[in-house]
Amino acid sequence: DAVLLTLCILFCKLTESILIQNYFHQCFRVGWRVRTATATMVSRKIFRLSTRGLHLFKTGQLVDLVSIDAVRLCVAAGYLHYAWSAPMMAIIAIILLYNLLGSSVFAGLFIMIVLLPINTYVIKK
Numbered sequence: 001d002a003v004l005l006t007l008c009i010l011f012c013k014l015t016e017s018i019l020i021q022n023y024f025h026q027c028f029r030v031g032w033r034v035r036t037a038t039a040t041m042v043s044r045k046i047f048r049l050s051t052r053g054l055h056l057f058k059t060g061q062l063v064d065l066v067s068i069d070a071v072r073l074c075v076a077a078g079y080l081h082y083a084w085s086a087p088m089m090a091i092i093a094i095i096l097l098y099n100l101l102g103s104s105v106f107a108g109l110f111i112m113i114v115l116l117p118i119n120t121y122v123i124k125k
Contacts, residue, residue, distance in 0.1 A: 024078050027077045028074070028077065028078055031073065031077030034073050034077060036070075038070040038073055042062075042065045042070070043066060046066075
């Protein structure tokens with residue numbers, strides 16, 4: 001019985017790992033396309049600027065737009081789904097824990113909410 005359960009858990013985790021890898025692969029492919037399109041659009045706009053328009057921007061700002069900011073869009077593509085899935089997973093986890101533990105879940109939830117500003121402060125420091 002335990003061996004069967006162990007094999008089921010192993011199979012589920014292997015499947016999860018393969019699916020998550022495929023998800024991130026597809027998201028980064030889309031991200032690189034967005035990065036390429038953004039860099040191309042910014043470059044075309046730079047080439048169309050007049051001399052007066054070019055003097056409004058420093059060279060570093062233009063390079064940042066093409067390289068750094070476009071790469072941020074590429075990386076963000078893989079994590080955009082967490083904006084809706086993370087709150088949903090947290091709510092499902094709280095419901096499941098409530099069914100298992102009862103009202104004591106709210107004490108832990110309260111502590112997490114109270115510690116959130118402290119964690120934010122420590123991270124920004």
